[in-house]
Amino acid sequence: MTWWQEFISFFSFAEPNVEIVFWGSLLLSAVSGLVGSFTFLRKQSLIGDVIAHSVLPGICLAFLIGKEKDPAYLLIGATIAGWLSTVAVDFISSRSKIKSDTAIALVLSVFFGLGVLILTNIQHSGMANQSGLDQFIFGRASAMNPADVQVFAVVDILITLVVLLFFRAFKLLSFDPQFAQSIGFPLDLLRVILSVITVATVAMGVQAVGVVLMSALLITPAAAARFWTDRIRVMMILAVVISAASGVIGAAISYTSSGMPTGPWIVIVLSAMALLSSLVGKNKGLLQARLLRWSNDRKIAIENTLKSFFYLTDGFEDDPGPISSKTLREKSRMHRADLRRGIFFSRLKGFLKKENGGWVLSEEGEKISKETVRKHRLWELYISKFMHLKPDHVHDDAEGIEHIITPEIEAELEELLEFPETDPHDKAIPKV
């Protein structure tokens, strides 16, 4: 079988185990994306990290007490330890001069160290049933059983209900806790609830992806989703979708070759999605920024080119006939490359025509030309009047700003300046 066939065959659930892994990964990643959105918005992504590392001693102690790998026991142990770790971070950073980054790194590593101590003690004592306890460190999705998936489903539903119920409160807590408190939201209670659902998610997830990588499941989906939207609701839905998809794809990839761990693959797919989102995402994405810059440069080149016609024809009072490229080059004070680009795009858009070996503006071109000069002079007047700049200092500023003034701002400027006729250099502000 080719790799691709293997990959596809995962989704046919040919082996009974596959179905469990599929649903387990899906349920787990989906709820992590949901809960992680709040940790992300509260800029507490690293708290997720602490919790994930800190569940280890809880799991090991629960095993020591229960003497067997009862999922319920382990989940309780993990939850208590994870919760304790957040309390510890909070206590240390609020009650001493220690800053929270140090508190986080300290609690994370000490809890984990304690976990390793207990874990290795159990392993070395040759206790029966201990095999598989170490899977919590790196996770083993393939070891999930139907009972686990049922637990996941129940936890998913509960957490989703909690999130739906408290959505507005959580939203406010993330954006403006002080305001939330001022209108009487029980801030401490909300923090505890958020903390509990985060810890529960982590505790549930470590079995599948392990303590180190669990934090990625909380952090990465929300961060990836953030590149697509500014709206929290959309962001959360996207985070859940991205996360769930990564969970399933990661599980399928690891299925294609034996001995491949599931957790790391889920994280790799997630990271790839985040990276991709950061490149092509609609909101702040790199490609978007690049495109925006190109279109800005194009706009500037076009407007500057058309503007030179205004100056060369004395505000379209004269009609010297077609203007040659040579004249434009000499008189426009634009870089050659910019001018060439400006001419090219102006012509493409029909602002400029070639006539008798020279250039003439179309009606629309003339309008843009006047409009640009108009904005330039309005801005010069504005900054000389309101910012007390001397007339010989206003030109450079206006050279840049003229291209970004929107019609609304133009109207605003006109009104502020009481519909002026002339600029600070006593030149007429052209009307369009």
Place this chain on the structure above:
Amino acid sequence: MITEVKDPSIETHNLTVVYNKKPAIWNIDFTLPKGQIIGIMGPNGSGKSTLLKSIMGIVDPNIGYVRIFDETLDEVRDRVSYVPQRQSVDWDFPASVYDVVAMGRYARKGMFKRLNKADHEVILECLDKVNLLPYQNRQISQLSGGQQQRVFLARALTQEADVYLMDEPLVGVDASTEQSIITLLKQMKSEGKTILVVHHDLHTASDYFDWLVLLNTRLVASGPFSEVFAEDILKDTYGGQLTTLSKIASLLKEKSFPMRHK
């Protein structure tokens, strides 16, 4: 109301800094005299600190440049000293008063030069000037706000500069400390030093400053105190932001539009 001076201590040209969609300072263009105490005033968020930071090269301006004694900052760094806002550092840092003041001395030294006896004497002298000599071994975490401020002043004094830029040196200090700081500044002025002070108490300004710079994102005024400190100019300074300017700045950021096309 912008007065230009010949042979200025500091001059800025079109200095513009835009943060996070907000213009901090816009097109600041001034020349400042030598040997005076210069107040920089304006409402909250008017860019006073940003102006100081961009003069000191701590913030890179989007546009514009600064010249100090008609040279670039790098050429005259030894003649310029900066006093940051007191809240900009973590006072829980494990250091003594002497340690912090000594920083001013060894900031100028090469990496390997040790502080010599002369340095030590300068440090003690500067501690004495701010009345902190008895506190030299005190831990900085145990100081009051006024004492912390004086530690920063002493550190700046050890630099033996010609121009001092002080960011809110009178904030959070008690009245007597404020008076002693002002006395110190006046003494420095008599030694020919130029001192820029970011300040925000209009009532006391007339006792303190020879020259006044009024800022509200844009430069509203810069000139001899008595000329600038007038009701209409103050009203202009404190009369709110230029909303159109803010809109333009946020558009610039949002569309990542170049402010100046090259």
Place this chain on the structure above:
Amino acid sequence: MNDLWIISTAILVATSSAILGSFLIMRKMAMIGDAISHAVLPGIVIAYFVTQNRTGFPVLMGAAASGLIVTSFIQFFNRRVRLQMDASIGISYTFLFALGIILISYFGSNVDLDQECVLYGEIAYVPLDQLMIGDTLIGPRQFWILLINLVLVVSAVFIAYRRLVLTSFDEGFATSAGISVVFWQYYLMGGVSLTTVVSFESVGAILVIAFLVGPAATAYLLTDQFKRMIFLAIGTGISASILGYYLAVVTNASIAGAIATVIGIQFMLAFAVYRNKHKWRDSKHAPYDSPVKVEPE
């Protein structure tokens, strides 16, 4: 004799880490240390696979390369696409760590590196790999490597001590005096990366953080003087190494895990002392302030 070698190896790790950690926590950069210590994994695995050698120069280069990669990832997310700092760190290091684990599984039988070792090291096996000069054994290879590292760290910090302190305490003032805060930050990160890499085999990725942050934090609580803090941190780290070793013997468990546990206990004791002295001091910060220093824009 083996005991002694193990304890001295731990002490070497503890000492270098305590010195660097003192600066790290004063600069609020503890989590960047955490990120680097996780992220060196893929570089180590690849270099290891290629050279079949566990401690050679290539492994160092591989680790340094991935250290550099994670820093550039963090920079990319934080600066280029303006993602908040905590998430930038979280995404970057988990990605590289996951890659490392996959590489280990992929090379599988070809490399003698197991997953657990990556996290908590194999300090107990340190004495097995002895270095030879001529015909005489001169002690474990790890011991000598860590000793060289310690010498490097001590001399690097000694040379640049004043610059490091100045840029840690007051960035604005340092910049105004023409001292590059960024340069000294990378200088320090270089030391942290090197120490992480050479300590990796003995104490693993996560416990190296315990060594970096724990003793320094404990010492910070106990003194108000930076030089004293460094020496106290070294002392704390050394005693944790010795006590941790015996705790591990008694509990028949991982030595690195035991040392981290002792570090935690030491911190709790110091915290109790501190709270006793500073009862007046209460929450100055919001309970959940941002855990990572957000760079000024």
